Amino acid sequence: MPLGRALAEWHDFFVLVGTAGATLVALLFVAASLGVGYLTAEGAIGTRTFMTPVVIHFAAVFFLSAVSLVPSMAPAFFACVIGAAALVGIGVSIFVTYMVLTSGMTKDNFDRLAYGILPALGYIAALTAAVFVYFEKEWAIDVLGGALLLLAIVNIRNGWDLTLSMVRRHARPER
Numbered sequence: 001m002p003l004g005r006a007l008a009e010w011h012d013f014f015v016l017v018g019t020a021g022a023t024l025v026a027l028l029f030v031a032a033s034l035g036v037g038y039l040t041a042e043g044a045i046g047t048r049t050f051m052t053p054v055v056i057h058f059a060a061v062f063f064l065s066a067v068s069l070v071p072s073m074a075p076a077f078f079a080c081v082i083g084a085a086a087l088v089g090i091g092v093s094i095f096v097t098y099m100v101l102t103s104g105m106t107k108d109n110f111d112r113l114a115y116g117i118l119p120a121l122g123y124i125a126a127l128t129a130a131v132f133v134y135f136e137k138e139w140a141i142d143v144l145g146g147a148l149l150l151l152a153i154v155n156i157r158n159g160w161d162l163t164l165s166m167v168r169r170h171a172r173p174e175r
Contacts, residue, residue, distance in 0.1 A: 003075045003133065006141045007068055017148050018065025024152075024159060025058045031163040049099040050115060050162055056092050057119055057155045060085055061148050064126065068144070075133055082144065083130035089123035089151075111161070114154055122151040 007014075032051065067073075067081050097116030100106060106115075125147035132140035 001138060003078065003136065003140075004072060006138075010141050010145060011069065013145055014065040014068040014148075017145075017152055018062050018069070020152055021058045021061030021065060021148075024156065025055055025062065028055055028058070028159055028162075031159065031166060049096060049103065049105060050158070053092050053096045053115065053119070054155050054158045054162060057089070057122075057151050058159075060089050060123075061152050061155075064144070064148055068141075075136055079130045079134035082126055082133060086123045086127035086130060086147075089126065090120060093117075093120035093123055114158055114161070118154045119151060122147045122154065125150065 028051070064082060064085055067078070093116060097112075097120060100112050100116045106112065125143055129140050129144035129147060132143055
């Protein structure tokens with residue numbers, strides 16, 4: 001199936017997921033305002049390890065969804081855009097995985113999985129989709145859709161986890 005036709009069939013999916021990604025980035029700004037006392041110079045490493053990657057992942061979901069809605073894009077260019085975004089995401093995910101595993105900021109294995117490893121898998125799937133798009137394979141858009149959905153769902157969980165941790169910290173009495 002030609003790329004344009006495949007993307008047209010996925011139009012509503014990309015609109016929905018891209019809108020969700022953009023909206024959730026905005027909601028993270030609200031969550032950050034809850035954690036004003038947490039977002040200090042002393043907490044910068046935690047912000048870089050937990051908050052910033054979630055914003056990056058939601059922005060990637062929005063960006064890749066928006067790019068998928070551009071009409072009549074050449075497959076090679078589309079593949080390069082997806083591939084470049086995926087490589088940046090893999091780099092961010094490797095950094096976050098390293099920080100989560102070595103810093104001791106969390107001992108929860110599900111946090112380690114959700115903040116580091118699962119986003120990396122989403123970007124690896126996006127990179128795979130880029131290769132499939134380049135070679136005009138039939139499953140390319142399905143793989144891209146799955147990658148975006150994985151990134152969105154995992155980071156909804158991560159955004160909720162961040163919000164709860166900031167609210168708990170804010171509710172704790174000063175010592």
